[in-house]
Amino acid sequence: MGILEDKANARLFYKYLSKVYDRINPAIWNEEMRNDALEWFAIREDDRVLDVGCGTGFATEGLLQYTDNVYGLDQSRHQMEKAFAKFGARNRVRFHRGDAERLPFADDSFDKVWSSGSIEYWPNPVDALAEFRRVVKPGGRVLVVGPDYPENPVFQRLADAIMLFYGETEAQRMFEAAGFVDIEHHIQQNKPGTPKAITTIARAPADKAAGRAVETADNADASPDADADASPDADADASPDADADASPDADAEADA
Ligand SMILES: C[S@@+](CC[C@H](N)C(=O)[O-])C[C@H]1O[C@@H](n2cnc3c(N)ncnc32)[C@H](O)[C@@H]1O
DSSP, X not given: OOTTSSHHHXXXXXXXXXXXXXXXXXXXXXXXXHHHHHHHHTOOTTOOEEEETOTTSHHHHHHTTTOSOEEEEESOHHHHHHHHHHHTTTTSEEEEEOBTTBOOSXXXXXXXXXXXXXXXXXXXXXXXXXXXXXXXXXXXXXEEEEXXXXXXXXXXXXXXXXXXXXXXXXXXXXXXHTTOEEEEEEEEESSXXXXXXXXXXXXXXXXXXXXXXXXXXXXXXXXXXXXXXXXXXXXXXXSTTOTTSOOTTOOOSOOO
């Protein structure tokens, strides 16, 4: 597991990277790539969309071109402060500080769940994807952008030491393990020689309830109950609109 596949390390990393993120990000994840992914996602005007690992709001801004009903979640206060500066902390976007692996939302809350450039930091990506499946409505779609696995063995070793890089086979495995269907992958790249991104779009089964019943019976502990303990915001209320909790700056955790 790479050094940044650790929540505390990733928070510390973004405490510093947040200062320059918007300037260096376009070298590997630019507007054209984001806009292609948005088009594939086919967001409708009345869709409620969650942006997991929203960071400074680069993708959030794109989502807002399609719908006004956008929620953003990130574990880094420093990244989110940049997003607040763009959209306001309580204005166009409903921001929550929290963990991709324990989403503070009720089951079936969203029509679509988007996440770009965040999966590579999650220690348990399949758990997070299972959370996506839980909070998206039956038949709803999710889109995840992550770093494609490099071909060069030297880069592979370096990549593995830093964070999660994965190819289509691993993406397919993770999305299937999380219970998704109709899974498709796209490889994206800014320009030749720059790192490639793998963008996966998948659908939650129409009959999610049946899947959940099986999971609960198999492994009661793994059932994400939308709040319990570990949410950094201690978001007791899982309803997407219940903002009692969601104070974007209610930072319970140590501020790495
Ligand atoms: C590369 S930035 C991506 C920002 C934005 N989505 C974009 O498209 O530019 C990755 C973000 O994922 C967030 N992140 C990493 N691990 C997370 C976790 N476990 N839960 C929530 N957010 C996380 C980081 O704080 C960071 O803001």
